[in-house]
Amino acid sequence: MLRGGHGENDIVSDTRSKPSHKRSSATKGILEEYVAGLKQEARAKGISEQILTEAFAGVEYKPRAVKADRNQPEKKLTLDEYIPRAVPDWKVKQAKELHEKHYAELKRIGDEYGVQPRFIVALWGVESNFGRFTGNYRVIDALSTMAYEGRREAFFRSEALAALTILEQGHIAPEDMKGSWAGAMGQSQFMPSSFLNFAADGNGDGKKDIWDSEADVFASTANYLAQSGWDDKYTWGRQVKVPKGFSPELQGRESEKGKLLQEWSELGVTRYDGRPLPQLDDDIKAWLIMPDDENGRVYLVYNNYNVLMKWNRSYYFALAVSHLADRIAMK
Template identity: 40%
Template sequence: MGATRRVVLGALPAVAAAAGARAASQPFERWLSELRAEARAQGISAATIQGALSGIAPIQRVIELDRRQPEVTLSWAQYRDRVVAEPRIGNGRKAFAENRALLAAVEQRFGVAARTVTAIWGVETNYGATMGGFPVVQALATLAYDGRRSAYFRGELLNALRILDQGHIRKERMLGSWAGAMGQPQFMPGSFLAYAVDFDGDGRRDIWDSRADALGSIGNYLRRAGAWRPGGPWGFEVTLPPRFPIGEADGRTMRPLSSWASAGVRPADGGRMPAGDMPAAIAAPDGAAGQAFVLFPNAQAVRRYNNSTYYVLAVGLLSDRVGG
């Protein structure tokens, strides 16, 4: 789900940007030698650099995937029917039930709803079943060398080396998507360094094989990066009045809920609009003829995980179904 969206720690040094600009114009081994020197200058141990970068080469399949990403445009209804569907719903209910105690502990510590953590886990990796099989260091080295977004991926490659240097995971187990998103939450390395937590207390932040660390890290991300409001709702489906200015239904423009109620927005189930002035946005991604939703601040927190209205709505709807 948009693997390169995650936060990167800090600003890249000027040498990285300059190296990125000329990356693919020089042999890979020479480029790799410069990267080794930069990693060593940043305090990464010689042993980690040697172990992680020896014997690697660009992965042609990664380059193909980066350059030939399918340009498929889905409507919200099509996306919803792919993502918020079986078997993801049934598997989510099972995962929610089997991990109830762990999810309750995550919710207690971070204040993030257990059902939302479960839904993100489900959308990202089908509850840990599909984490990706690309070696992260080699994939990031490929993208950093290739040149299209080399500065970004060079920074993430250095972050991946830091993770290895800190002993959180072995190189052989550091697998992920072709773009370097890792583990059950699909964190980029920079987001791992910023938000991953050692929830099981074993001294390592292992988002691959420790379910506790993976789910705790999702909770920590939403709490810190997304400013989650404990106990708050994500939103619900609504109906829009005739001639509603559909340009205002962008999923981002926050107004008091009472303002939308005064404009004629009503719950789709026929009930009354909740009272109060909680900030809310209206999302109608398929236009006036499609579904519409009220989105509260917690939905905007999910947007920080993936800046897509489709994603936000899918997580919200799936959370209602798996945790009901």
């Protein structure tokens, strides 16, 4: 999850037409020259010599990280293909079991932050398969490599400095700070800047450990959603049907395209099974989206969906999380 560059999936979305950067054949010695400048900047920001020594001990250029950033699959799946792959039945089963197992803690944290537990579990499942796939790169190595590679040097250099701040604060030891090739960390896959902004201590031990503490993962996830505008009085949205000849120009998440449910009903939009849209005493603004095209799936989404899009700017990611959350709620 890349905040402010959001979501590892979104890092890849703009790489296909980029030329290879000349730094891709860098030697370890040249990387160390780059790191020397990074260390100097970190010192100016108050990072101690001990942390700098430990964090950059044996720092290595990671060509696989650069390759992962550039070489992404060209094939684009439709939602009908993607959703069953992203949210298979076995993942739904595990999500339900974990939701039940951790429910007391999830409810405590959900009540504190105003986030339904099922969405916390759904994000946990889609981001890292409930903590099983968190990445084995040393975060400092990955971020140093990506900053040095240069395609988005300012972003990754800033994230490297944020990672050093996390180490300075004592939340994790340098050797245990592992993550993805892009530097997304732990079970919630926070980038370092997101960690500094949103990570929370869910178990009261004074640390924010999104690697090994499930309570901290839950609290950090809930805190991100809460600070981003989540409203637990509502869900995320629903799949709908539109009438024949419906103008695709009405779809989109721009602010001015939001309409009340009653207004969408008057335009002929119905639930997916053909029943009328909900009639709420306090009507809610919704946006109509067609992530594939007018011939694919159509959704009406509420502001909570827009919050999920802040977490990761991929329509597909947000719909996978939403779908899994709905499946958790089903008996």
